[in-house]
Amino acid sequence: MLLEKDIQEVLFTQEELEKRVRELAAQITADYQGKEIILISVLRGSFIFMADLCRSIDLDCTVDFMAVSSYGGGTSSTGQVQITKDLSGDISGKHVIVVEDILDSGNTLSYLLKLLEQRKPASIRLCTLLDKPERRTKPVEVSYSGFTIPDAFVVGYGLDYAEHYRGLPYIGILKPEVYS
Ligand code: IMP
Numbered sequence: 639m640l641l642e643k644d645i646q647e648v649l650f651t652q653e654e655l656e657k658r659v660r661e662l663a664a665q666i667t668a669d670y671q672g673k674e675i676i677l678i679s680v681l682r683g684s685f686i687f688m689a690d691l692c693r694s695i696d697l698d699c700t701v702d703f704m705a706v707s708s709y710g711g712g713t714s715s716t717g718q719v720q721i722t723k724d725l726s727g728d729i730s731g732k733h734v735i736v737v738e739d740i741l742d743s744g745n746t747l748s749y750l751l752k753l754l755e756q757r758k759p760a761s762i763r764l765c766t767l768l769d770k771p772e773r774r775t776k777p778v779e780v781s782y783s784g785f786t787i788p789d790a791f792v793v794g795y796g797l798d799y800a801e802h803y804r805g806l807p808y809i810g811i812l813k814p815e816v817y818s
């Protein structure tokens with residue numbers, strides 16, 4: 639593959655991702671029996687995870703999308719969170735699951751969860767595919783987490799570096815020389 643040369647190490651293969659996503663979906667299905675849920679994808683990094691997750695959840699669920707930016711073009715959060723696209727629908731009285739690609743400093747999600755809570759959902763939980771706990775500076779409560787990873791910059795399966803690499807079917811560590 640064209641972009642493979644920039645990957646230092648594959649962390650999770652396509653098969654490993656599929657298996658873990660099915661497990662998360664099964665957990666969500668069990669936890670929300672009899673309830674309707676709305677999955678909110680935080681664009682753009684979570685679009686592939688969200689697409690796979692919602693196809694494995696065996697519940698009546700709707701989806702909505704939100705976009706935030708806190709990164710500029712680099713590899714760490716600037717701390718300033720901006721909403722660049724808001725939800726299309728109302729979430730008041732609904733069971734919300736926010737679907738994120740990766741939880742890093744926690745800046746983006748602590749801001750976003752607070753904002754969404756003000757809209758009075760019946761409940762709100764976070765489902766993140768990846769978690770880098772070593773990097774956390776703002777506490778965030780995670781209900782569903784796919785994998786805990788070390789402090790390295792990863793791409794693929796929706797995750798980007800400067801908008802590239804999102805289409806890789808696996809998750810890999812980007813070679814530092816690509817961004818340094
Ligand atoms: P936080 O606000 O620092 O928690 O940043 C969260 C966002 O940063 C994620 O939603 C990703 O878009 C991005 N991000 C953090 N770490 C990585 C990474 O290793 N690869 C790609 N994007 C990342």
Ligand code: MG
Nearest residue numbers: 681682683739
């Ligand atoms: Mg993101």
